[in-house]
Amino acid sequence: MTLLEQFVSETREALHSISAMLMALESRPDDTDLMTGLFRVVHTLKGNSGLFDYPEMSKVLHAAEDVMAQVRQGELGYSTALADGLLDTMDFVGRLCDAIELGVQFDASCIADAGMLAARLRALIGVRHDDADAADAAAPAAPCAPPAGPSAEALYAIAPALRMDAYRHAVDAGPARPLHWLTYLPDEQCFFQGDDPFYQARNTPELLWGGIAAIAPWPALQDLDAYRCALQFTILSAAPRAELEQYYRYSAEQVRLVPLSPLDLVLPQGDASARTQARLFMLDALDLVHEGALDTLADRARALREEVPATSWLASVLEWLLLLLQYEPDHREALVALIESLHDDTAPSWCELAEREAARAGQAPDLPQPEPMTELIHAQRRVLQQAQQAAGQEGRSNAVVTALAGILRARGALALLPGLDGAAATARELGSTAPLLAWMDVHFGSGGLVSPDPDVPAQVQAASVSGAAVKTDRRQDDTAKSVKVDQAKIDHLMSLIGEMVVAKNALPYVANRAEAVFGARELSREIKNHYLVINRIVEEMQGAIMQVRMMPVSFVLQRFPRLVRDISRTLGKQVDLVLEGEDTEADKNIIEALGDPLMHIVRNSLDHGFEPPGERAACGKPAHGRLTIRASQEADRVVIDIEDDGRGIDPDVIKRKAGEQGLLAPAALACISEQDAINLVFAAGFSTADKVSDLSGRGVGMDVVRSAVERANGTISLQSQKGVGTRIRLSLPLSMAVSRVIIVESGGQRFGVPMEQVLETVRVARTAVHCVKQSSTTVLRKRVLPIRTMNGLLGLSESPRLNDQDEFAMLVVRFGGEPVGLLVDSFLETVDIILKPMTGLLAGLSAYAGSALMGDGSVLMVLDTKELIQ
Amino acid sequence: MTIEFDSTRARLLQTVGVDDAEQLLEWLQRTPGASVDFELCTHLHPANLQVLMAGATPVCTWPQDPLLAAWLQSALHEQS
Numbered sequence: 001m002t003l004l005e006q007f008v009s010e011t012r013e014a015l016h017s018i019s020a021m022l023m024a025l026e027s028r029p030d031d032t033d034l035m036t037g038l039f040r041v042v043h044t045l046k047g048n049s050g051l052f053d054y055p056e057m058s059k060v061l062h063a064a065e066d067v068m069a070q071v072r073q074g075e076l077g078y079s080t081a082l083a084d085g086l087l088d089t090m091d092f093v094g095r096l097c098d099a100i101e102l103g104v105q106f107d108a109s110c111i112a113d114a115g116m117l118a119a120r121l122r123a124l125i126g127v128r129h130d131d132a133d134a135a136d137a138a139a140p141a142a143p144c145a146p147p148a149g150p151s152a153e154a155l156y157a158i159a160p161a162l163r164m165d166a167y168r169h170a171v172d173a174g175p176a177r178p179l180h181w182l183t184y185l186p187d188e189q190c191f192f193q194g195d196d197p198f199y200q201a202r203n204t205p206e207l208l209w210g211g212i213a214a215i216a217p218w219p220a221l222q223d224l225d226a227y228r229c230a231l232q233f234t235i236l237s238a239a240p241r242a243e244l245e246q247y248y249r250y251s252a253e254q255v256r257l258v259p260l261s262p263l264d265l266v267l268p269q270g271d272a273s274a275r276t277q278a279r280l281f282m283l284d285a286l287d288l289v290h291e292g293a294l295d296t297l298a299d300r301a302r303a304l305r306e307e308v309p310a311t312s313w314l315a316s317v318l319e320w321l322l323l324l325l326q327y328e329p330d331h332r333e334a335l336v337a338l339i340e341s342l343h344d345d346t347a348p349s350w351c352e353l354a355e356r357e358a359a360r361a362g363q364a365p366d367l368p369q370p371e372p373m374t375e376l377i378h379a380q381r382r383v384l385q386q387a388q389q390a391a392g393q394e395g396r397s398n399a400v401v402t403a404l405a406g407i408l409r410a411r412g413a414l415a416l417l418p419g420l421d422g423a424a425a426t427a428r429e430l431g432s433t434a435p436l437l438a439w440m441d442v443h444f445g446s447g448g449l450v451s452p453d454p455d456v457p458a459q460v461q462a463a464s465v466s467g468a469a470v471k472t473d474r475r476q477d478d479t480a481k482s483v484k485v486d487q488a489k490i491d492h493l494m495s496l497i498g499e500m501v502v503a504k505n506a507l508p509y510v511a512n513r514a515e516a517v518f519g520a521r522e523l524s525r526e527i528k529n530h531y532l533v534i535n536r537i538v539e540e541m542q543g544a545i546m547q548v549r550m551m552p553v554s555f556v557l558q559r560f561p562r563l564v565r566d567i568s569r570t571l572g573k574q575v576d577l578v579l580e581g582e583d584t585e586a587d588k589n590i591i592e593a594l595g596d597p598l599m600h601i602v603r604n605s606l607d608h609g610f611e612p613p614g615e616r617a618a619c620g621k622p623a624h625g626r627l628t629i630r631a632s633q634e635a636d637r638v639v640i641d642i643e644d645d646g647r648g649i650d651p652d653v654i655k656r657k658a659g660e661q662g663l664l665a666p667a668a669l670a671c672i673s674e675q676d677a678i679n680l681v682f683a684a685g686f687s688t689a690d691k692v693s694d695l696s697g698r699g700v701g702m703d704v705v706r707s708a709v710e711r712a713n714g715t716i717s718l719q720s721q722k723g724v725g726t727r728i729r730l731s732l733p734l735s736m737a738v739s740r741v742i743i744v745e746s747g748g749q750r751f752g753v754p755m756e757q758v759l760e761t762v763r764v765a766r767t768a769v770h771c772v773k774q775s776s777t778t779v780l781r782k783r784v785l786p787i788r789t790m791n792g793l794l795g796l797s798e799s800p801r802l803n804d805q806d807e808f809a810m811l812v813v814r815f816g817g818e819p820v821g822l823l824v825d826s827f828l829e830t831v832d833i834i835l836k837p838m839t840g841l842l843a844g845l846s847a848y849a850g851s852a853l854m855g856d857g858s859v860l861m862v863l864d865t866k867e868l869i870q
Numbered sequence: 871m872t873i874e875f876d877s878t879r880a881r882l883l884q885t886v887g888v889d890d891a892e893q894l895l896e897w898l899q900r901t902p903g904a905s906v907d908f909e910l911c912t913h914l915h916p917a918n919l920q921v922l923m924a925g926a927t928p929v930c931t932w933p934q935d936p937l938l939a940a941w942l943q944s945a946l947h948e949q950s
Contacts, residue, residue: 157944191888191915191916191917196888196915196916197916198913198914198915198916198919198941199913201941202913202937202938202941207937209940210940210941210944211941211944211945212916212919212923212941212942212944212945213944213945214920214923214924218923218924218926219924221895221898221899221921221924221925222899224895224920224921224924226891226892226894226895226917226918226920226921227888227891227917229916229917229920230920231916231919231920231923231945
């Protein structure tokens with residue numbers, strides 16, 4: 001896996017755990033462990049995202065992290081608004097992951113969304129402008145974080161003279177009123193809303209400089225949509241943050257504000273002429289700064305400035321130096337950094353300077369040693385160590401260099417980048433990873449700039465000495481866990497095994513023929529022995545492929561916490577969802593078939609089952625309703641119970657309703673039991689759509705739910721007690737692939753009947769069958785059982801055959817919840833078959849569930865007794 | 871009418887509104903070697919600006935207002 005793939009899959013896992021933790025926090029908002037855990041995950045995610053060039057992702061995660069930090073420190077209470085904000089943010093990150101996986105560029109709307117989400121999260125932190133301003137001023141390191149601050153290139157767009165004016169302005173105003181760098185990305189559709197973003201940008205309060213750029217390369221003119229805004233405005237303003245926010249209040253989500261320290265503007269530029277003078281001046285100047293002879297330095301600089309070409313780097317440095325000497329003569333560090341920039345003509349890294357100062361002031365820079373970084377550094381080291389001997393060393397080294405550069409950038413340690421490049425070049429020349437490892441030891445191992453945490457080097461060394469083997473193992477585990485296979489391949493394997501089963505089943509016939517036709521009894525026995533071996537292997541293969549297709553029920557259940565939360569909030573109800581047995585497994589098709597019915601049932605329950613809090617209180621129930629979804633395995637079936645403690649179903653209302661809709665005759669309605677009445681909600685066409693009062697309304701679309709469950713060979717049952725609650729039980733086979741059927745003979749033909757439809761097989765004496773008018777009945781265990789004949793149902797004229805003892809063979813099947821006897825000629829064996837549904841013209845024959853190929857090459861028609869008896 | 875079109879030159883006058891962008895776009899497409907004159911321009915709707923940016927249209931005269939000129943130069947200077 002590439003680092004990026006790993007990042008995406010880890011991000012997805014993190015998103016899952018974040019949303020699970022948010023749900024948990026909902027019920028236990030005071031749980032500090034949970035809060036800390038949540039913060040850590042968000043923090044890790046943000047740290048990881050910084051390694052790649054996804055500013056949108058880093059931006060929202062950064063905002064989320066800030067919010068979580070405040071919550072963790074108790075400065076901000078947990079609230080549903082906060083959870084909403086975070087959940088939306090995680091959804092957004094999930095969408096970005098999708099885009100990354102597909103390799104698509106984020107479009108402009110993503111950027112706008114990111115801004116909006118981040119603004120929304122930050123709004124939660126509190127909009128006390130004065131405080132925010134003070135905090136910004138006190139933490140000049142803030143622009144260091146890559147997604148937040150303007151890049152040096154962006155600032156270079158401002159002409160030097162203007163930048164110098166801005167610098168003077170900023171220093172005069174003092175640290176309490178920093179300049180602001182404002183990025184304004186208007187909505188794509190804003191022209192249609194009558195906006196003129198350019199006009200708005202031009203009138204920004206205390207505008208010092210403004211620039212316009214395209215957010216993407218322009219298309220050819222004939223493809224250009226002039227009315228889709230694709231511009232970005234960047235503005236340097238001296239106005240206080242509050243004023244800017246007030247001015248852009250209608251487009252707050254499209255605007256990003258970053259305070260600038262005056263030094264950020266100090267960016268020399270120019271060509272490499274006058275190098276010698278530059279070197280000489282640098283040495284002199286550094287001495288003068290150390291001696292404190294700043295006046296002399298200013299004189300020298302002024303004199304030299306007259307001599308050198310105005311376009312040179314030196315001239316630019318001199319001009320800035322003079323300005324600094326005039327405005328911030330006491331800031332020695334800054335002077336030194338500026339002078340040292342003469343060394344290699346790269347602009348001083350003011351971020352680093354600010355960080356160093358902050359560190360010296362005893363307050364560590366706002367960059368906690370993030371565990372993911374350490375983890376990543378370990379990973380890079382591991383890769384290098386493995387690559388030392390392995391082929392393809394160069395490719396891996398390159399990947400590591402990219403990752404390390406990302407780490408450095410994320411930590412703001414840009415000055416180390418050239419060193420890294422140097423080490424990489426040496427490594428390439430030597431064809432070995434040793435120079436890179438050495439470089440890592442120096443910069444990540446010795447408590448240097450990058451890892452101020454004293455624990456880290458120890459860990460790193462441990463990892464490099466003893467941990468390497470362990471880590472390798474873990475890596476292998478990870479890969480094993482995450483094999484992804486296209487479902488089509490599994491299905492193909494499945495159908496091959498199905499054919500294998502059929503082919504294997506042919507062997508007993510061959511054995512019989514060998515004996516009966518060719519008289520080779522020995523051979524027949526050998527074939528049978530061999531058949532047993534193959535049979536065992538095929539059964540194991542079948543079991544194994546079933547295992548591959550098994551998925552935990554949590555796959556469908558995981559969306560319910562969010563769904564229940566959102567729906568119950570919309571409805572103004574309070575419902576706690578309890579999930580149990582989420583690790584119960586079943587075939588992928590079954591799990592997928594569960595999704596829609598479950599969703600329907602849960603929605604119904606929330607909508608109609610639970611009473612509003614007031615009504616619950618009146619009945620003496622707790623205000624919070626309780627919805628339990630419990631999954632469990634019973635023999636070869638997976639059972640899902642959905643239980644609520646809502647108002648239940650009133651059977652009388654159902655009866656009345658069914659009567660009105662003409663589903664049952666009034667006489668029949670009068671004598672059915674309460675349970676039967678409740679079951680009427682499953683009847684096709686039954687509906688409570690017109691909202692009969694005090695009816696739970698559970699019937700909405702329940703027949704749809706039932707048929708969806710039955711399509712997956714499942715059953716559904718419903719129990720309800722008025723005022724107490726409702727329980728719905730779904731029972732589905734663990735797997736749909738192989739069905740067990742009993743083979744029966746009727747009218748000289750063989751038919752299969754699915755075992756799940758058969759209650760029992762019995763023999764009844766001819767004398768025990770009574771004819772009442774047109775229909776036959778018998779008494780089985782003191783219950784009257786209606787009897788039909790298979791031949792009659794299939795339209796065959798023959799009557800069922802009797803055996804030697806003058807008995808009928810009778811299958812007892814379930815029909816509409818009641819047992820019905822079905823007379824056949826005789827029972828044969830039960831077999832496992834791969835059921836193929838009827839296709840083409842035959843698909844209209846609903847009496848057949850499908851067909852299967854038998855071992856001897858014959859086709860077995862499998863009956864659907866429910867359809868048949870109807 | 872706030873844009874005057876010569877054979878190869880568009881003169882933007884005072885405030886150029888959003889509705890002119892379409893015409894400007896059409897004109898640019900059928901006029902090879904077109905250039906633009908901002909001398910009397912005081913403001914233009916960004917839809918027009920986009921069209922000029924996308925067309926990499928050379929500027930023959932910048933606006934009199936130095937602030938507006940600075941904005942426009944940031945967007946168009948590379949092409950002028």
